[in-house]
Amino acid sequence: MSHGIDKVALAVFAALFLVVTVIGFMAARWRRAADIMHLDEWGLGGRSFGTFITWFLLGGDLYTAYTFIAVPALVFGAGAVGFFAVPYTVIVYPIIFVFLPRLWSVSHRHGYVTPADFVRGRFDSRALALAVAVTGILATMPYIALQLVGIQVVLETMGLGGDLPLIVAFAILAAYTYSSGLRAPALIAFVKDGLIYLVIGVAIISIPHQVGGWSHIFAAASKHLAAVNPKTHKPFGSLALAPAGRWAYGSLALGSALALFMYPHCITAVLSTRDRNVVRRNAAMLPAYSLVLGLIALLGYMAVAAGVKPAGGNAQLAVPELFKTMFPSWFAGVAFAAIGIGALVPAAIMAIAAANLFTRNVYREFLRPGATPAEEARVSKLVSLVVKFGALVFVLGLDKSFAINLQLLGGIWILQTFPAIVFGLYSRWFHRFALLAGWAAAMAYGTVVAYHVPVPGKPGSHFGGPTATAPFIGQKAYIALTAFALNVVIVVVLTVAFRALRLPEGRDATVVDDYVADAGEADVRDLPGLVDVAGGQPAPASGSPTSPGR
Amino acid sequence: MEGEGRRAGTGVVRGVVAVLLLIPCLALLWVPSYTRVTPRLFGFPFFYWYQLAWVLGGAACLAGAYVLTMRLERQRRAR
Numbered sequence: 001m002s003h004g005i006d007k008v009a010l011a012v013f014a015a016l017f018l019v020v021t022v023i024g025f026m027a028a029r030w031r032r033a034a035d036i037m038h039l040d041e042w043g044l045g046g047r048s049f050g051t052f053i054t055w056f057l058l059g060g061d062l063y064t065a066y067t068f069i070a071v072p073a074l075v076f077g078a079g080a081v082g083f084f085a086v087p088y089t090v091i092v093y094p095i096i097f098v099f100l101p102r103l104w105s106v107s108h109r110h111g112y113v114t115p116a117d118f119v120r121g122r123f124d125s126r127a128l129a130l131a132v133a134v135t136g137i138l139a140t141m142p143y144i145a146l147q148l149v150g151i152q153v154v155l156e157t158m159g160l161g162g163d164l165p166l167i168v169a170f171a172i173l174a175a176y177t178y179s180s181g182l183r184a185p186a187l188i189a190f191v192k193d194g195l196i197y198l199v200i201g202v203a204i205i206s207i208p209h210q211v212g213g214w215s216h217i218f219a220a221a222s223k224h225l226a227a228v229n230p231k232t233h234k235p236f237g238s239l240a241l242a243p244a245g246r247w248a249y250g251s252l253a254l255g256s257a258l259a260l261f262m263y264p265h266c267i268t269a270v271l272s273t274r275d276r277n278v279v280r281r282n283a284a285m286l287p288a289y290s291l292v293l294g295l296i297a298l299l300g301y302m303a304v305a306a307g308v309k310p311a312g313g314n315a316q317l318a319v320p321e322l323f324k325t326m327f328p329s330w331f332a333g334v335a336f337a338a339i340g341i342g343a344l345v346p347a348a349i350m351a352i353a354a355a356n357l358f359t360r361n362v363y364r365e366f367l368r369p370g371a372t373p374a375e376e377a378r379v380s381k382l383v384s385l386v387v388k389f390g391a392l393v394f395v396l397g398l399d400k401s402f403a404i405n406l407q408l409l410g411g412i413w414i415l416q417t418f419p420a421i422v423f424g425l426y427s428r429w430f431h432r433f434a435l436l437a438g439w440a441a442a443m444a445y446g447t448v449v450a451y452h453v454p455v456p457g458k459p460g461s462h463f464g465g466p467t468a469t470a471p472f473i474g475q476k477a478y479i480a481l482t483a484f485a486l487n488v489v490i491v492v493v494l495t496v497a498f499r500a501l502r503l504p505e506g507r508d509a510t511v512v513d514d515y516v517a518d519a520g521e522a523d524v525r526d527l528p529g530l531v532d533v534a535g536g537q538p539a540p541a542s543g544s545p546t547s548p549g550r
Numbered sequence: 551m552e553g554e555g556r557r558a559g560t561g562v563v564r565g566v567v568a569v570l571l572l573i574p575c576l577a578l579l580w581v582p583s584y585t586r587v588t589p590r591l592f593g594f595p596f597f598y599w600y601q602l603a604w605v606l607g608g609a610a611c612l613a614g615a616y617v618l619t620m621r622l623e624r625q626r627r628a629r
Binding site: 080083086087089090091093094095097098213214215216217218239240241243246247249250253254277280281283284285287288290291294295298516518 | 571572574575578579581582585586587590592593594595596597598601602604605606608609611612613615616619620623626
């Protein structure tokens with residue numbers, strides 16, 4: 001702020017931003033005009049995304065401001081603990097390898113477009129489906145908030161001061177999603193990934209060299225982390241994890257991995273694949289992303305070694321400031337554009353996925369069953385705006401020392417839908433009321449515990465971190481996982497009780513064979529409308545969860 | 551994958567797949583096994599290079615699991 005506006009970087013940033021956006025919108029429109037049949041192919045949903053495109057799209061779910069800003073910021077400020085993102089993104093693949101093909105199959109047999117659709121069909125419970133939908137919408141908000149922070153910090157680094165960066169970030173996102181639907185972001189994702197690879201490549205090759213090699217980077221980091229933080233009167237962190245941080249580290253990795261593919265936008269991307277094994281093939285290929293993610297995380301240490309001192313001690317500024325110090329202005333502009341677009345595109349996809357979830361599983365289901373497609377499109381657009389305002393509330397209301405806490409807060413909530421969705425994919429033994437009770441208890445528990453975590457150095461403050469002392473273990477652990485354990489215990493105990501009481505368990509719309517069906521088999525169909533509700537072309541009624549689909 | 555256990559060997563293959571999927575998870579969730587600084591590699595403390603190495607190890611495990619799973623699915627369809 002005090003160093004004035006970097007005109008060259010800002011100009012390059014604005015130009016790239018504009019060009020990429022215009023290309024995206026034009027391409028989306030051109031396709032639309034040329035051949036309506038091609039829409040399916042391009043709109044993130046229609047059908048038939050093969051291995052290569054899915055690799056890009058799923059990778060896009062990982063490469064967000066989370067990767068570029070939040071993770072390195074945590075490494076910069078707290079050391080080894082920030083590296084949990086690496087085990088997280090390794091563990092996530094075996095997990096999705098196992099359960100997503102089953103979700104793909106049953107969804108394509110029955111026209112389920114959201115996880116809430118599946119839960120409704122499987123457990124015959126509108127209340128449980130509502131719980132899953134509402135959780136998805138709620139948990140997406142802090143995740144979008146993280147993206148807003150990402151755009152905000154690059155604008156701030158380029159010299160825009162005060163509240164302006166956040167307002168601009170919000171305005172861009174709102175305008176962008178409101179007018180585009182999902183097709184433009186899906187197209188821009190390719191350009192975005194290209195830009196990001198370029199920047200990462202240059203950063204991880206040139207910066208270590210410029211600051212004196214990896215040995216020097218880790219030595220500088222070690223020295224910095226051992227120093228005492230004036231706010232907490234404890235060391236900032238350590239280079240290898242302190243023994244007290246082990247449970248937190250492992251539980252953050254596992255909790256995040258279990259939570260990731262519960263998010264509505266991630267599930268949408270998976271359901272849009274061509275056949276059930278595309279996901280598996282990708283699970284074996286996507287770790288390439290994790291490797292790069294690990295190197296990006298270490299940008300936090302490079303910032304330490306380069307002597308970056310972010311304004312106001314804001315760790316989120318570490319990477320942008322590092323780029324500004326290390327790169328010529330014009331390339332810093334390119335890097336900032338990559339980060340900015342890399343935050344904007346996922347934020348748009350998340351907002352639209354959350355809005356579609358509302359329209360489909362709340363509005364159509366509970367408020368206006370007979371809504372016309374035009375009405376639904378209007379509602380979707382409006383809700384996507386509401387979701388973004390929700391995200392803004394999270395940005396303004398929560399402590400900013402580590403933006404990653406926003407995403408981790410979302411994880412606490414979204415993970416509580418895991419039993420209904422994933423257990424449901426394997427067994428109908430669990431009782432719908434038990435799942436609902438477990439969800440409610442875990443949501444309440446997780447929220448209350450997270451509320452009472454103070455910001456380090458500020459007693460009495462709230463939502464200050466993702467970990468709290470777990471019962472029985474007596475160690476700090478990720479609240480999401482503790483709440484999840486509580487959730488599972490309640491679900492199991494109550495299922496036994498409710499079955500003994502013979503409470504009605506509802507009718508299961510699915511059969512065993514539905515979970516292994518593949519493309520080309522009987523009754524396996526494309527999912528139209530997977531995406532397009534917000535884009536102005538709502539899902540046809542055939543995709544409705546109310547039709548049994550056989 | 552229900553009802554596949556009849557064919558001889560299928561159970562074994564499924565077991566191998568399960569083990570392949572579990573290996574990277576268990577290795578990385580066993581946090582105390584790698585919270586050290588030495589031995590270093592290319593200037594990276596052990597904590598960092600070990601986990602990055604598991605990204606590759608995990609990819610290899612998943613590739614193996616993928617090949618075996620495809621074989622199982624082909625068998626299932628052939629019946």
